[in-house]
Amino acid sequence: MFEESIIESPAQPAYRRPVGITKGPGEATHEFTFVSRDDQQVLKNGEYVYYELADPETVALNNTTGPIPIRRVLGRVIKRVPVQLYPDTFLGEPEIPPAQVAAMVGYNSRTNELFELHVAIMGYYDATTGSFINPWIPPQSGKQIYLADDAMLAQILSRKQHMDPGSATIGSLLTRTPNAVPIVLSVKDLVSTHMAIIASTGAGKSYLASVVIEELMKAQNKACVLIVDPHGEYGTLDQIANYPQFSEDGDGTGRGYRAQVQVYKPDQVKVRISTLNIGDMRQLLPEMTEKQQYLLSRALRKVHETKRSHPWGVADLKQAIKAVSRQKNDEDSEGADDSSTVHALTWRIEQRFEHSFTFDDTQHLDLPEIFRPGQCTVLQLNEIDERDQQVVVATLLRRLNQARMDTERGKVHSGESYLPYPVFVLLEEAHHFAPGGTEVVSTGILKQVLAEGRKFGIGVGLISQRPGKLDADVLSQCQTQCIMRIVNEIDQKSVAAAIEGVGRDLLDNLPALSKGQVIVAGAAVNTPVICRVRTRYTQHGGESKDAPDLWQQYFNKDTQESRRRSDAPLNGNRGFNLLR
């Protein structure tokens, strides 16, 4: 290819060859078509080409003194139509190639490959604003079309250059050879305006998310990351500590850097009961009667009043329930008896909380411990009931939001809710925490964080395999979208509806993407791109189980031997009993 052409200089290097000639306007106003033989088969769908245009602004100023700068107007190939198709009748005999028929009637088939390519104009790149400016002048018929070279694309597709501070290289441009054109996200935009990773199951969402996390943990970012991991797939990220990519030697003035990974096992994820509000309670104790709810909400208010910001436990809550009911009985002269309600409520609370390993009187996740720059914290929530997971996430987000608000507003200067840095929270299975159609405990706070997170420095990354089941507001709040293979039509529609920035032509590719290929659009890139996700440094934790292999193992020699040994005493016993 023609990589070495120089982007700034309008001078045409000898090796830059045009790939085709403009035919005319396309279907839409921002499209044009050109014709190419495409001998080297480079003009794939999604490939970038450009035509040259005298800078329209300079021309408009009528500034004839200096040379007029030449702009390279970039466009993306959206359709590739062969111009000369064999007639259907030539295709009637499966064992006879149509070229043979053509040869028989005297047509030398080597030259019949001619394509009409439809291109969507993106515009010329303006380095000062980092955006594409549409000149509104499509190429005239007959104008030469060039293939954009790798160096040019590397400069203009991504906001940042590879290894820049605040950059995240998640892979390379799909239409080019691997690593030829790195796709580099701008971490600042990614983190401040939220990100969504949407794809069908198995498309590589968790893999991509892990790649993003790896990039965030590199020395050029040193991010503060929390991963909510309902399937326990992110534990392997702790290998980050072993790789040199995630450390940096001190330069004498400061300490060196080494990324940390903290993995919290499900039994280490604690929620302090005193952080639960009435909504959480309703979720944890479903189907409470109206009376019970009333009693409980009054009791909660009371215990909050008496304890202020000190933690309280189940015992305190039970006491408050008793006190509130007594008080109520005194107020109601009719002497309605609440004792059965009190009894039932207390019993349910005991059942729910006294043996729970998630909900605790005193312990909970310490915010400054789980949120720390240069540290990635993984909260493994597998084994925790789904409703409890929602409460865990809701309470955590509430506390985080409060802490960031208080810190930013200067209300706290130390202690448990002092977080003087922005954080990034990655939420797997986001549709559990903000399902469309219904409201769960985590929906409200998640929406609030998404809406206000930019102000307080809380970035959220949402991952979901069912965009159709995800709350539409939540999805549209994410300004960076990573969309991978989606087969389901409903899901495709909801993605298209929630995401404006991505053209229809790109979304049409969704079912055709393979594993590990992603369309990235939105704030973190200059223009939507199709990217091949790079391989992880750390091992992937979300491998699918190889069932036949596991069944095979069950029957292999060693395991069979050990099983016989462990089964033996039982068999022996039974035999002995039978004999008797």
Added chain:
Amino acid sequence: MKIGKIVKSDSHINYVCQIFGPREADIQPGPADYAFGRFVRIAVRSERADDPDALLDEALGQSREPVTYAVGVIYDTILQNPAFGALGPRLSNETQVELFSPDYISEKAVLTYIMVLGMMEERAVFGSEPEVLSVMHGVPLLSLELDSEIETMTDEEVRAFHFFSDPAGGPDSQSPYLHMGYIPHIIAQRSSLLPMVTLRIIDQLERLFPQNLSLLSIVKRNFAWRLKVETTG
């Protein structure tokens, strides 16, 4: 076998041939010899030296010079009868006419229309089949001359006209394969009989190239559909 001579042309590739009448040739051609769809060839007169040896060789059929032929196909026949429409009283019957005015009878003639499909060049080899030097499908550069003689082609010659390798430079210039390079220009002609003649040609080729049946069937089906189904439907 020589069947007639060129008496007129309608264009560079369409010629009218008058079939030899009685006593005009050694063997009088029968209708089967100038049947519809029959392949014929016409020697293109080369600039012969007036070398008496060469003339003798040629006369004896021993010439070693390459001969260029235009190859064509018979696609129409007309029976010419000057007496048609002259319904006046007859003075003499047929046999008497033959006897008293032999010129008159010769004005009755069979005319066939021939379309030229290509050229081939051969050299006679003593004691065996002539050697084919080159074959070309399409419009020949030279036109034919009046009075050139037309001869029918044997199966072997028809096969040689269709099975050859592309001149050097083509994609597979090495191996010979079945050609019907004249089809496009047959189609381009506006004659209602030409599609039918194409079907006849394919029938003959199917007989000569049984190994290419499926290839031929593609062209044949296409023509048959257009000709029979589309025109009727």
